[in-house]
Amino acid sequence: MKKNALLLLLLFSIVMFSQDKKLNYYFNHYEVSVTKNYGYQHGFPEKRIIFINSKDSTYLLQIRVAKDLKDARLYDFKKKEVVEFSIDNITFKMNDLANLQQPKLVDYFFHKHQKNIDNKNVEKIEFERDTILNKTVVHLIRYKNKKLKKVIHEDYFIFQKKEDSEFKRINQDVRDLITTHNVNLKKEESLTKTLCLTDGKISLDVEYLENKNIDYNFTFNRKD
Incomplete structure (x- = not known):
C-alpha cells in the first residue's frame, strides 16, 4: 500500500510540474529592417521583424532570417527569460505571430549595458536637409x-518624409540626437537608414x- 501511495504521489507531482504554463504578451507595433554587419556576418543581409509594446519596454519578440539562420525569440528582460520558437513560413507581417510553434525556454545571458565613461571623447554633429529628396x-x-584630429567612430542617420508611417519609433540613438545635440527633426520624418x-x-x-501599428495579444503555452 505504501509503495502504491508513493507511486501515485510521484505521478501526481510529475503531472503537476509538467503542466503547460499559459503566457500572454501584448504587442502594438512592429518594425521590419535589414541589417548588414560587416564585423561578424561578412556583410550578409539579415532581415528581421521586431514586435514591441510601445508602453512596456520590458519585453520584445524578434524574428531573424539570414544565410543559414532562421531564429524566432521572445525576450522578457524583466523575468530574464528567453523563449525560442520554431517557424516555417515567415512573411515579416503580423501573421508571423500566429505561425510560431513549439515554444521552449532557452539559456541566455543578459549583458549589462555600460555607458562610455571616457569623458575625453568629443562629439561633433553635422546636419544636412535635402528638400528635393525630402x-x-x-x-x-x-x-x-x-x-x-583622431576620429574613433562615425554614425550617419538618414531621415525621410514618410506619409504612411503610422508610428515613429524613437530608439535610443535618435533620442540622444534630439536631447544632446538639439537636432530639429520634422514631425513627418522617420528614421530610414543608419550607417x-x-x-x-x-x-x-x-x-x-x-x-506599423497593430493590436495583438500573443498567447502561447509553454512547458516548464
Missing part, C-alpha cells in the same frame, strides 16, 4: 579628444523598411 542626413562624429563607420569603413548598415 531627406535629412545627420552625421555624428566622435573624436578621441578636443583636438578633433556606422569604424576607421572610415562601414561596419554596420541598417535599413528600416516598415513601421
